[in-house]
Amino acid sequence: MKLNEIRDNEGALKQRMRVGRGIGSGKGKTGGRGVKGQTSRAGVAIKGFEGGQMPLYRRLPKRGFNNLFAKDLNEVNLGRIQQAVEAGKLDAKGAVTIEALVAAGVITRQAKDGVKILGAGELKTKLAFEVYGASKSAVAAIEKAGGSVKISGCRFTGVIRTPT
Numbered sequence: 001m002k003l004n005e006i007r008d009n010e011g012a013l014k015q016r017m018r019v020g021r022g023i024g025s026g027k028g029k030t031g032g033r034g035v036k037g038q039t040s041r042a043g044v045a046i047k048g049f050e051g052g053q054m055p056l057y058r059r060l061p062k063r064g065f066n067n068l069f070a071k072d073l074n075e076v077n078l079g080r081i082q083q084a085v086e087a088g089k090l091d092a093k094g095a096v097t098i099e100a101l102v103a104a105g106v107i108t109r110q111a112k113d114g115v116k117i118l119g120a121g122e123l124k125t126k127l128a129f130e131v132y133g134a135s136k137s138a139v140a141a142i143e144k145a146g147g148s149v150k151i152s153g154c155r156f157t158g159v160i161r162t163p164t
Contacts, residue, residue, distance in 0.1 A: 072112040073132060074098075078141055079121015080106055096129045114152070123147070 020031035033040040048055045081101075084090040089104040098115050101107045107115065114132025119141055126146040134142070134149050142149050 071114070071132070073114055073116045074101075074107050074109070075116050075118050076101060076106055077118045077120040078123040078138055081117075081127070082121060082123050082125065085125045085127070092125050092127060094128075096127050096131070098131070117142075117149070 017027055018025060019027045020029070022028040030040065038044055038046070048057055050056070081090065081096065084101075084104045084106050085092050090096065090100060090106065094100060098107070098110070101115060102110055117129060117131055117134040117138040119135050119137030123141050123145045127142065128148050128150070129142060130150045130152065133151060139149050
């Protein structure tokens with residue numbers, strides 16, 4: 001096969017319908033708009049209009065809201081971090097920050113607001129975390145392995161507990 005022999009599959013490209021180009025085209029005269037009435041004319045935008053009846057979107061009750069202050073966080077389990085340490089992608093001597101997790105491939109996308117560490121999995125390596133937040137079970141597992149957690153979240157900033 002050569003580049004000049006490449007073609008689309010048969011029937012992959014379909015010619016667009018040219019509306020209003022005579023009765024022989026099958027979409028002539030009214031152009032598929034029917035006969036008379038508001039919607040047969042140009043400039044009509046009545047998406048939720050129900051002929052004067054109270055529209056459905058106004059009849060139904062409204063629930064919930066979108067929190068403007070919600071944080072866009074990446075959740076990472078301890079088991080995933082331990083896998084990265086064992087694979088040599090994450091340095092156990094340095095601090096575990098969002099930049100280190102992205103560089104190690106633990107996080108696939110850069111979070112807007114930070115990382116939260118969750119406690120699923122087992123952590124065997126002593127690590128120092130500097131993250132937005134951590135669950136209680138994650139903090140307990142990190143401390144059990146001899147590591148420390150520095151939280152830089154919205155509730156408070158500082159070291160939770162460091163082993164002595």
